[in-house]
Amino acid sequence: MALLQIAEPGMSAAPHQHRLAVGIDLGTTNSLVATVKNGIAVCLPDEEGRALMPSVVHYRDDGGRDVGRAALGARVADPRNTIVSVKRFMGRGFADVAHIETMPYIFEETPGMLRLRTVQGSKSPVEISAEILRVLRRRAEASLGGELAGAVITVPAYFDDAQRQATKDAARLAGLHVLRLLNEPTAAAVAYGLDNAVEGVYAVYDLGGGTFDLSILKLTRGVFEVLATNGDASLGGDDFDHRLYCWVLDQTRIDPPSVEDTRRLQMKAREIKELLSVSEEAPFRLRLDSGLSLDLTVSRAAFAEMTRPLVQKTLAPIRRALRDAGLAARDIKGVVMVGGATRMPHIQRAVAAFFGQEPLTNLDPDKVVALGAAMQANALVGNRKPGDDDWLLLDVIPLSLGLETMGGLSEKLIPRNATLPVARAQEFTTYKDGQTAMAFHVVQGERELVADCRSLARFELRGIPPMAAGAARIRVTFQVDADGLLSVSAREASTGVEASILVNPSYGLADGEIADMLRAGFERAGDDLAARALREQQVEAGRLLEAVAQALAADGDLLDAGERAAIAAAMARLQGLVDGPGDTRSLADGITALNRATEEFAARRMDHSIRTALAGHKIAEL
Amino acid sequence: MSEISPDYFALFGLPRRFGIDEADLDRAWHALQAEVHPDRHAHLPDSERHRAMRGALRVNEAYATLKRPISRARYLLDLVGIGTDKIDNTAMASGFLIEQMEWREAVEEARAFGDVDALEQLALRLRMHIDEVTTLLAEQFDNRSDREAAADTVRRLMFLDKLRRDIDDGLAALDD
Ligand SMILES: Nc1ncnc2c1ncn2[C@@H]1O[C@H](COP(=O)(O)OP(=O)(O)OP(=O)(O)O)[C@@H](O)[C@H]1O
Ligand SMILES: [Mg+2]
Numbered sequence: 001m002a003l004l005q006i007a008e009p010g011m012s013a014a015p016h017q018h019r020l021a022v023g024i025d026l027g028t029t030n031s032l033v034a035t036v037k038n039g040i041a042v043c044l045p046d047e048e049g050r051a052l053m054p055s056v057v058h059y060r061d062d063g064g065r066d067v068g069r070a071a072l073g074a075r076v077a078d079p080r081n082t083i084v085s086v087k088r089f090m091g092r093g094f095a096d097v098a099h100i101e102t103m104p105y106i107f108e109e110t111p112g113m114l115r116l117r118t119v120q121g122s123k124s125p126v127e128i129s130a131e132i133l134r135v136l137r138r139r140a141e142a143s144l145g146g147e148l149a150g151a152v153i154t155v156p157a158y159f160d161d162a163q164r165q166a167t168k169d170a171a172r173l174a175g176l177h178v179l180r181l182l183n184e185p186t187a188a189a190v191a192y193g194l195d196n197a198v199e200g201v202y203a204v205y206d207l208g209g210g211t212f213d214l215s216i217l218k219l220t221r222g223v224f225e226v227l228a229t230n231g232d233a234s235l236g237g238d239d240f241d242h243r244l245y246c247w248v249l250d251q252t253r254i255d256p257p258s259v260e261d262t263r264r265l266q267m268k269a270r271e272i273k274e275l276l277s278v279s280e281e282a283p284f285r286l287r288l289d290s291g292l293s294l295d296l297t298v299s300r301a302a303f304a305e306m307t308r309p310l311v312q313k314t315l316a317p318i319r320r321a322l323r324d325a326g327l328a329a330r331d332i333k334g335v336v337m338v339g340g341a342t343r344m345p346h347i348q349r350a351v352a353a354f355f356g357q358e359p360l361t362n363l364d365p366d367k368v369v370a371l372g373a374a375m376q377a378n379a380l381v382g383n384r385k386p387g388d389d390d391w392l393l394l395d396v397i398p399l400s401l402g403l404e405t406m407g408g409l410s411e412k413l414i415p416r417n418a419t420l421p422v423a424r425a426q427e428f429t430t431y432k433d434g435q436t437a438m439a440f441h442v443v444q445g446e447r448e449l450v451a452d453c454r455s456l457a458r459f460e461l462r463g464i465p466p467m468a469a470g471a472a473r474i475r476v477t478f479q480v481d482a483d484g485l486l487s488v489s490a491r492e493a494s495t496g497v498e499a500s501i502l503v504n505p506s507y508g509l510a511d512g513e514i515a516d517m518l519r520a521g522f523e524r525a526g527d528d529l530a531a532r533a534l535r536e537q538q539v540e541a542g543r544l545l546e547a548v549a550q551a552l553a554a555d556g557d558l559l560d561a562g563e564r565a566a567i568a569a570a571m572a573r574l575q576g577l578v579d580g581p582g583d584t585r586s587l588a589d590g591i592t593a594l595n596r597a598t599e600e601f602a603a604r605r606m607d608h609s610i611r612t613a614l615a616g617h618k619i620a621e622l
Numbered sequence: 623m624s625e626i627s628p629d630y631f632a633l634f635g636l637p638r639r640f641g642i643d644e645a646d647l648d649r650a651w652h653a654l655q656a657e658v659h660p661d662r663h664a665h666l667p668d669s670e671r672h673r674a675m676r677g678a679l680r681v682n683e684a685y686a687t688l689k690r691p692i693s694r695a696r697y698l699l700d701l702v703g704i705g706t707d708k709i710d711n712t713a714m715a716s717g718f719l720i721e722q723m724e725w726r727e728a729v730e731e732a733r734a735f736g737d738v739d740a741l742e743q744l745a746l747r748l749r750m751h752i753d754e755v756t757t758l759l760a761e762q763f764d765n766r767s768d769r770e771a772a773a774d775t776v777r778r779l780m781f782l783d784k785l786r787r788d789i790d791d792g793l794a795a796l797d798d
Contacts, residue, residue: 019665179664223652316797323790382665392656418686421660423679446794479679482660544667551670595669602673609657610677 017546019149019381021179022140023187023373026129026153026167028087028210028236029340031055032367033136034374035144039388041191041371041378044143052366053139055209057131058082059118067135079104079263081118085238086132088210089114089125090170091162091507098234099242102266104259113166113507126170127517133174149539150179152377154369156211157183158231158317158398160444161456161486162507168483169508173517179380181483184208185215186226186395187372188338192363193219194375194389200333201227203321205351205359206369207314208339210236214317216325216332222391228324228417229398230317235310237273237341243307244269244298248284252294261288276300277343304346311350318354324417335359338368394419397480404441404450413478416446423479427493430474434466438474442486455506461490461499474499530584537587541578544591545571548598551605558604570597629701630684640698640763640772642688651685691756692783695776698763704773718778725785733792741796745789752782 022044025032030052034043043051050069058071059081066074074082083105088097094107094114106117115122133153140148153171155164164181171178185204192198199219206213213231217224245265249257257265268286275282276298284296322329335351337359342348351359376393384390396417402410403426413424428438438461445453464472473493480486490499548571556564574590577583631638634650656662658677663670687693699705714722725748732740755778762772 180661220648220652223656225652313798319797320794323793376661380661380664392652392659393661394652394655394659419682421675421678422682422686481675543665547666547670595667598667599669599673602670605670606658606673606677610654612657 018383020140020144020146021150021152021374021377021381021383022136022144022148023152023182023370023375023377024133024136024154024171024176025184025187025370025373026087026133026155026170027055027369028085028208028238029055030209030366031132031136032370033140034367034370035140036374036378036383039385041374043367043370044140046139051370053132053136054084055086055132056082056084057086057128059120059123061119063120065120065131067131075267076260076263079259080106081120083116083118083123083128085210086125086128088234088238089116090129091160091164091166092125093507096234098239102242102245102262104263112505113162124517126166126173129167129170130173130517133171133176137174137176148176149381150177150377152180152182152187152373152380153178154182154184154187154373155484156206156208156231156233157185157213157215157226157229157395158211158233159484160233160399160454161401161484162454162505163233164484165505165508168485179377181485182373182376182393183213183215183226183229183395183484184211184369185213185229185338186217186224186393187370187376188336188363188368189215189217189219189224189372190375190391190393191368191372192336192360193217193224194391195363198334201327201331202334202336203318203332203355204336204338205314205318205342206231206338207341207347208236209341210234210238212236212314212317214314214321216321216327222389223394224391225394225419226396226417227327228321229396230321230324231398232313232317235313236339237270239310240273240307240341240344241266241269243310244273244303247306248294248296251296252292254288254292254294255290258289261290264288272298273303273344276303277345300345307346311347314347315350315354329355332357336363337361338363338365340366395482395484396420397422397484399444399454400446401456401478401480401486402443402445402450402453404443408450409448410443410445410450410453414480418480420484421479421481423477425475425477428474428476429470430464430467430472431469433469435469435472436464436466437462438464440476440488442478442488456486457506457508458504459488459501460504461501463497463499464492465495465497534582534584534587537584537591538578538582541574541587541591544594545574545578548594551598551601555601555605555608558608559601563601567594567597567601570594630688630697633681633684634688636688638698638701640691640695641760642694644689647685647688651681654681691759692776692779695759695763695772695779699769699773699776702769704769714777714781718781722781722785726788729785729789729792733795736796738793738796741789741793745786745793748782748786748789752779752786755779755782 022033022035032043032051034041045051053068054072056068056071058066058074071082075084091113093112094109108115108117108122113124115124137148153167155167168178168181185206188204188206201218204215211233212235215229216227218227248265264286268284272282272284281297281299284294284298286294332355335355342365348359396419397414398416400412400416401414402412405411414422440459442456443450443453444456447453464474474490475493476488476490478486478488488501490501492499570593574594577587577590634647636642636646658674658681660675660678663674687697728744732744755775759772759775762768762775
């Protein structure tokens, strides 16, 4: 806090200790990894110098797997086992996915998140995404020459809790320490805003391969405040491909194609779509397995016409976001265009017409998200140096959180666009004598009926002290952290008894599942799980010791001699464990002990820093 | 933090009154979040992170409360013991209720016909009306110190706010 830094918060007091941190843009079509080198954010390329890695995973029948460019060839040769656009399945059930009938995969209709049956067995979208993240982690570690301290992973701003949790699980599975999930348009705003030193109210229009986000941000003196966000988590370039694919089938009246031919047609559609961004017409020529040859010409105008409903579909979220922010289109100072699909001229025209100004295209729409994430990662691990840019992100929750009440209605608990982190407490009572358990259903979405919202989780409270009906007062707190992830805690108000909570995520993985996957992953990689756990605890202990030492140096005068001695003793014990033979359990205990010993110190430092902040604020005003 | 900030106004260094300078509030909010936001403490030990998280939650709750005129007014009333119950459970004058019904009918009709222009007109008129009532509220709080009258005005504003949300929902539904 100013608490732990000698200088400003968020800035490393020991600048020589540069920690390796990356930003990862886990995209529907392309994924990238970036880092800050010598104060400048750069994408880390593969051996051939390419920054973009196609988000494609091929499970081979010999047990091996190819990821990225190496998997592209298998898209047609082995469509069932070659997964593209897996991001569309994250935290989603079978019934949620559009155009599922034209996909070559064998889906398993499991309850909750869907799964794919591959030649290597049943795969969750989380595991498939982890394959992509793992390759990017290795790329970064090879390029930076060491283990990563952490990563910022970007997600569409309009992702709900289940999709965010799935992304975080995938990163954990890939062996990444997740510093933060960061909304893609916010990451873009950071990279763009800091680079161009802009101030004022901006809109970020991000149309990628599979998702659409629209965020409105106010930029003032290094503060990026999201005023409102809206979007469509299943609208992107893929849907434009699909429109063209349907149009071709329609024009040629061919029989329903095989899975291989479907892939060929879809890939061709994407190629033609991209070509039409630079030329007035393009030839759709393709030889199919069925022996048929297609030869059509697609004009830019025809393509614009057939995809107009999709372009329109991006305008509704803009209107909603503006309304939520209490702004009109003319209040927007600039529109930042992000995502490969914003290269389509008719998208640029529609956006220009809506806002009455040309959108800003002086940035690389493919890379800006990863670059912003890298900058945030660099700040989060404490690599900032005096004089470096300093900024603060105030982001929001995209969709309201509600609780199911009588009659299947959703009672809104946390409204959309509330600034994060946010918490709301609600009191409940028991309706039966001696009742010791209680259930809740948490949903996300704007609609009134629970059935029209996304089911997030069912929570069961246990261990309520038995009392007469109506006597227990159970205070349930719903908290959404900066990542946009929900957690729930509960306590009986009159006795102070903490109720235990059983979480049953509707579309997530149970905690045990992740542990199993992690174990299996390490075994396969020949990695030793125990050794890794020990290393992690040692790193954590080292970090804690360093942080406490700095805090004492900065604010030791907030403590009396006895308090200082108690902290010093806990530090010495932990240092002894770090230097000792290495036991994961006792290290963990030592960390907990030191954390506990510094709690009061942290409290005083927090008060102190708030007083200082307030004083500074008044001085600034005078 | 409660030791140093007995109420939300003090937390932001603002005078305890209804009329506030929003730019001051925003500046103070940013300055406090710069201290307590979880991103500023990501690399620090748990005890510090938890402490900061509690601070960030409180600062955001305080900001959300003071930012919107209705919640700010309710909070001011709360501070002098005119609680939520009293505000929520008082009957409204019949003239006001009839006026409300007329608004509602107009909104329902515009929604039923999918008339975006009519809804936007209503939204505009309502915004002007809300501004008037808010000005009256400021007068009652800050110049006349008439809390009973202010409580009555807050009740009216709450009806108007609900109406505003209904219009917004109607417009949102017609967006697609
Ligand atoms: N020149 C172009 N013209 C039209 N579309 C293009 C062009 N270049 C790329 N695209 C499209 O952009 C999409 C990929 O964009 P991008 O890499 O930004 O998406 P992503 O980040 O992987 O996806 P998301 O952000 O939705 O998860 C693809 O649908 C691709 O066909
Ligand atoms: Mg993207």
